[in-house]
Amino acid sequence: MPSMRPLDRLAKAVSPVLSPLAKPLTTPLTPQDFLSLINPLSSARQLRGVVTSVVPETTDTATIHFRPGHGWDPHMAGQWARVGVEIDGVRHWRSYSLTTAAGEDPAITVHAEGLVSDSLVQRTRPGDVLHLDVPQGDFVLPEHPRPLLMLTAGSGLTPVMSMIRTLVGRRDDADVVLVHSSRSAEDALFAEELAELSTAHPGLRVVHWYSGERGRIDLTSTDTLDELCPDWPSRAAYACGPPEMLDAAERLWHDADARHSLVIERFAPVVLDGQGGEGGVVTFLRSDREIEVDGSTTLLEAAESAGVMMPSGCRMGICHTCLTPLRAGKVRDLRTGEVHGDEGQSIQTCVSAAAGPCHLEI
Structure with missing residues (x-):
């Protein structure tokens, strides 16, 4: 991790000394609240980062580099982090x-799709402040060196790009085959950098698959992988992309008795087919709103369509940021099909749907 910048060092140095002396003068605010006016990264309440550059990748995708404040944990290649953005x-x-x-x-590489991602790509400028949480996730490189196969599509390349940048050029024993699917050459993320890296380092081989010309990568049999990467069964495989591709990869590796060699990163929860149930009228008590939804619509989606501002983070049942008290009714966990709910129970709205009428305390 790079050394702290001057303002960061100043904030860290003076805070323990001045805070006790200044507290009586700043109440009900804290000395850190005033220090944050000088240095926006100085906050005892919320981890922040300042945007240092915004680099366009494609027509609707950009990489946003930021410098995190004190409290950030250096990330491992492949991890993710929650990012908070102020909108209206x-x-x-x-x-x-x-x-x-x-x-x-x-840095994060963002495709302009959805309220937050669109705002990040279209409006973010150097000097803007992002709210942050520490890096998380288990989609990381193996502990010991071994040949790797990276199978990605679309924005599924983003965590794998961190792995490639970590390995290639730093380890002489790097042996990586990347098979990346995109609609066309114009849509391919990091294409120029990957070409330069593969030219400079024989341990990286990049295979581009353009679905606009060839259709989706066929994983119903081993034929395509046998052609693109003949020794794929002996490699540690990392896959990230659309749910359909990941589901097919899981079946293929399972049938090849190699499932222990496959690590998957999903950007959406695994939802069981046919587990939607009956749905119902969802009432948001404090917001004085209600909406009728089917049994496959998450409570988070229902709230947003009704104009109710809900807490959310990963939107796939991992971070628990969306926990909201249930005041009445039952909900169904779309991952397991389980129906549950007691008054006052906190539920994950991003992976739960109404199982009949229900009331939420928000």
Whole structure:
């Protein structure tokens, strides 16, 4: 991790000394609240980062580099972090893969799709402040060196790019085959950098698959992988992309008795088919709103369509940021099909749907 900048060092040095002396003068605010006016990264309440650059990748995708404040943990290659953005006075949280090499100042590569991602791509400028949470996730490189196969599609390349940047050029024993699917050459993320890396380092081989020309990668049999990477069964495999591709990869590796060699990163929860149930009228008590939804619509989606601002983060049942008290009714966990609910129970709205009428305390 790079050394602290002058303002960061100043904030860290003076805070323990001045805070006890200044507290009586700043109550009900804290000395850190005033210090944050000088240095926006100085906050005892919320981890923050300042945007250092915004780099366009494609027509609707950009990489946002930021310098995190004190409290940030250096990320491992492949991890993700929650990022909070202020939009019209409301803070929205989303989770994004970190695309820089392990230990470097972080960056996220964002596709302009949805309220938060569109705002990040279209409106973010150097000097803007992002709210942050520490890096998380188990989609990381193996502990010991071994040949790797990276199978990605679309934005599924983002966590794998961190792995490639960490390995290639740093380890002479790197042996990586990347098979990346995109609609066309114009849509392919990091294409120029990957070409340069593969030219400079024989341990990296990049295979581009353009679905606009060839259709989706066929994983119903081993034929395509046998052609693209003949020794794939002997490699540790990392896959990230659309749910359909990941589901097919899981079946293929299972049938090949190699499932222990496959690690998957999903950007959406695994929802069981046919587990939606009956749905119902959802009432948001404090917001004085209600909406009728089917049994496959998550409570988070229902709230947003009704204009209710809900807490959210990963939107796939991992971070628990969306926990909201249930005041009446039952909900169904779309991952397991389980129906549950007691008054006052906190539920994950991003993976739960109404199982009949229900009331939420928000």
